[in-house]
Amino acid sequence: MLVPIWRSVLCSLWICALILEFGHCQGDAEEPKTTSGKKPKAPKAKLGKETKKGPRAVVAKAKVKATAPAQTLLTQVLKKGRFQRVGDTLTVRAGDALELRCKGTPVQWSVPPYLEEDNEGRLRTVQHQRYGMLSLVNSTGADTGEYTCYPMYCEETDCRKEYDKAVKVFVFFADPQELFVPSSNYYEVIQLRTNWPTRLPCQVTSPGAAVSLHREFPPSEVPVDGAEITFSTRGGFTIHRPRPQHAGSLYCVASLGNLRQASTKYMLIYVNYPMAVPAPAIEASSSSLTAGDNLRVSCTVVGETEVAIDFTWEYPGQQIGRPLYTQEIRTPVAGGPGARQKIQSVLLVDEVREVDHGTYTCTAENLQGAKSTSTTVQVAAKAKLKKKPQ
Numbered sequence: 001m002l003v004p005i006w007r008s009v010l011c012s013l014w015i016c017a018l019i020l021e022f023g024h025c026q027g028d029a030e031e032p033k034t035t036s037g038k039k040p041k042a043p044k045a046k047l048g049k050e051t052k053k054g055p056r057a058v059v060a061k062a063k064v065k066a067t068a069p070a071q072t073l074l075t076q077v078l079k080k081g082r083f084q085r086v087g088d089t090l091t092v093r094a095g096d097a098l099e100l101r102c103k104g105t106p107v108q109w110s111v112p113p114y115l116e117e118d119n120e121g122r123l124r125t126v127q128h129q130r131y132g133m134l135s136l137v138n139s140t141g142a143d144t145g146e147y148t149c150y151p152m153y154c155e156e157t158d159c160r161k162e163y164d165k166a167v168k169v170f171v172f173f174a175d176p177q178e179l180f181v182p183s184s185n186y187y188e189v190i191q192l193r194t195n196w197p198t199r200l201p202c203q204v205t206s207p208g209a210a211v212s213l214h215r216e217f218p219p220s221e222v223p224v225d226g227a228e229i230t231f232s233t234r235g236g237f238t239i240h241r242p243r244p245q246h247a248g249s250l251y252c253v254a255s256l257g258n259l260r261q262a263s264t265k266y267m268l269i270y271v272n273y274p275m276a277v278p279a280p281a282i283e284a285s286s287s288s289l290t291a292g293d294n295l296r297v298s299c300t301v302v303g304e305t306e307v308a309i310d311f312t313w314e315y316p317g318q319q320i321g322r323p324l325y326t327q328e329i330r331t332p333v334a335g336g337p338g339a340r341q342k343i344q345s346v347l348l349v350d351e352v353r354e355v356d357h358g359t360y361t362c363t364a365e366n367l368q369g370a371k372s373t374s375t376t377v378q379v380a381a382k383a384k385l386k387k388k389p390q
Helices: 002-018 316-320
Strands: 074-079 082-085 089-093 098-103 107-110 123-127 131-136 145-155 158-161 167-174 187-193 198-200 210-215 220-222 229-232 236-239 248-256 259-262 265-271 281-284 288-290 295-304 310-314 326-333 340-349 358-366 369-380
Touching: 074 167, 098 145, 098 167, 107 131, 131 145, 187 198, 198 265, 210 229, 281 358, 281 369, 295 358, 295 369, 310 326, 310 340, 316 358, 340 358
Parallel strands: 089 167, 187 265, 288 369
Antiparallel strands: 074 082, 074 098, 098 131, 107 145, 123 131, 145 158, 145 167, 198 236, 210 220, 210 248, 229 236, 248 259, 248 265, 281 295, 295 340, 310 358, 326 340, 358 369
């Protein structure tokens, strides 16, 4: 048995000699010292201990991803032990119960206006340890609308809603007999404002209903082009840029299967709504007068045509009951985008007296708001004529 062993040793030496120019022999590499029959022990890393000789030992740890703050989660309770995360919309059959859970402590709920006035006890909200619960029984088509859960940020007893973390769902309570959310009003008056989107809230109870818009007089269907007028199952029709031709009596018609129903009628009244608060400019015919002179104080506003502007005056003569005399002048303004006009309110004071000395203030007001401007007028006493000596 000695010959094969020596042969193995000689072969190893010969192989090492051949590869000296390429590197060292693996057999000559340093190995950790071992005791007979024992495996070498791996060095132990020192965890969290700091020595006087050097800095704290660095230990490689598994990387842990930073977790984002827990998001508010809204789920629907289907049965005991079964939950379903809700999306933007949810459809429930009218008559069925609705139960929603919102993760957070505490939370606050917002429900459609009809339910906020509910005094029948059908709606209930409960705050549990880790979530808030909303339950609604004996549901009807009138309960259709948006349900929102707001997480509350609290400092001791002071709590406020975290609007940026709110979660909401629009719930349709499909009623086979009522395609529109019922209303107690036969007519609803809606104001059409210039360049102000106007919504006709003919809200359906089922997202599958086909809805069209109609004019009562003369009877006709209003075209919905998706640009000037759009429709949403969660909000009804929207007129994005109201014009005088949109005014009148309108209503919606919904169709689902063999059922066809009309909504509440909407009386649309067009108002040429101003773009901004008026900016009046005031000017007096003279800032310094002598008793007996006549005074004219003009207040000028430039704005859109057919926009009503009301002027009011405050003047020193009010203190003694001097009556107010004004005249209004309207003139078109040429140039610039859109039709514009100049409106002037002129305050007339004949034969001023010392009591007319003081501040004159003009206030111009439209549907957007009011703004005032003032000027000061001085009135000097009339010089007395000296008597000629006799």
